[in-house]
Amino acid sequence: MKNVLVIYYSQSGQLKEIAQNIAKPLLENEEVNLTFHEIKLVKPFPFPWNKEAFFDAFPESFLQIPTELEPVPQEILGQRYDLILFHYQVWYLSPSIPINSFLKSDQAKILLKDTPVVTISGSRNMWVMAQEKIKKLLQENGAKLVGNVALVDRVGNLISVITIVEWMFSGVKKKHLGIFPLPGVSQKDIDESDQFGKIILSKLQSNQWDGLQPELVAHGAVRISSYLVKVDKTANKIFNKWSNLIHKKRNSRKIWLKVFYVYLFLAIWLISPIVYILHVFTYPLKINSIKRETQYLQGV
Ligand SMILES: Cc1cc2nc3c(=O)[nH]c(=O)nc-3n(C[C@H](O)[C@H](O)[C@H](O)COP(=O)(O)O)c2cc1C
Known part of the structure; x- marks a missing residue:
């Protein structure tokens, strides 16, 4: 039996849906024991956002200043995991405040130490430097990063600025003014993200993490725009x-x-x-x- 922990935080539910889809092949496998943990804040951020709160989150997001979290339940903390699927979003080019707060907590140290981790991000499109910050925090927690999937909004950069801000301020994924594309990671990419779960499952079964990232990349898990x-x-x-x-x-x-x-x-x-x-x-x-x-x- 393999123990797998899925950790996520999501305001709109986008990253939760991605987490559920990637986990689907593992959930369907009888030899995998899957547990979900949602990171929760003692004082949650608003969603939808208002303009003041949205910009007010900037300094502490970028400076990676943690805030207080609800504790991880004891039944999750008391387990050892063969793999952690760690889902995060980017706020102001850094891991979001809830994610950063988790990675800087003592509980994260307990869960992540000597554990293989696959990071999965669902952001607008600017995640590469946030991933470098995540790598550092994982290293400080003694985790072993074995894979990365970066899901993004694939429309043009300036279009996605308009559509994502509109989405964050309305709380609804809709076509802005009827002419703009839908905001966020496309439903097709979300639906097809279970393909990454299948690849991760095969590596988990063989306990061979070395070839995981090249295989994920070959299936379009990480696209880089210079x-x-x-x-x-x-x-x-x-x-x-x-x-x-x-x-x-x-x-x-x-x-x-x-x-x-x-x-x-x-x-x-x-x-x-x-x-x-x-x-x-x-x-x-x-x-x-x-x-x-x-x-x-x-x-x-
Ligand atoms: C305050 C704030 C700042 C953000 N900054 C970035 C950013 O720098 N780069 C990026 O690609 N996406 C950015 N996003 C988009 C998020 O990464 C994410 O895609 C969106 O918030 C949906 O995530 P959810 O699953 O929590 O709803 C930002 C979102 C918020 C709310």
Whole structure:
């Protein structure tokens, strides 16, 4: 019998549906004992979000400052697991506050130590640097990262900014104004994510984790856009300055968050198209380093 723990947090239910689909092949196997654990906050974030709360989450998301969680039930904590499927979303280029809080908790240390982990993210499209932060936290917990699946919204970057913000502020996955595509990970990708569960199950049965990631990648589990990687890296440097500044401004935090909002708006709509054009023109010169980087980011 193999013990598998599925850990997730989800506001809209998107990541919960992904977690259930990936787990389906394991659930159907008689030799797998599957347990779900939903990360819960003592003080939950609102969903749908309002504008103030949405931007207020920025400094602590980016600076990876944990908040208080409901404890993991004793019956889950008392078990050893052969595998943990760890589902997370990205907030401001970092693991979301609930996910970060979990990974920094003492209970996570107990669960993750010496345990193989497959990370599964459901984000807009900018997850690569958040995954680097997740890797570090897993390492600090003594976990063994054996696989990664990154599910994203595959429409164009600027379109998904509009549709995801609309979704986060309304709480409903719908076609904005009747003309925009649906927000989030496509239903097709969510429905077909059980294919990753099948691959994970075969490796779990043989206890051979080495070949897992190349097989997941061959089935489209991790697609890398060198342009989005460039934006992610650059924005991380800039967010670092903004988050430290706003976090320190206790009395004028609200005003600074408004200034940050204006900056972010301009960065998305003015700076990112310029970065895109520069990226297209310099791409042929950087092709080899981009290939190396893509290979690294598709690995674990
Ligand atoms: C405050 C906030 C910030 C977000 N920042 C990012 C981001 O930096 N990169 C990204 O790809 N997605 C980002 N997203 C989208 C989330 O990763 C995720 O796709 C969405 O919140 C749905 O997840 P759910 O399963 O919790 O509903 C953000 C969402 C929220 C609410």
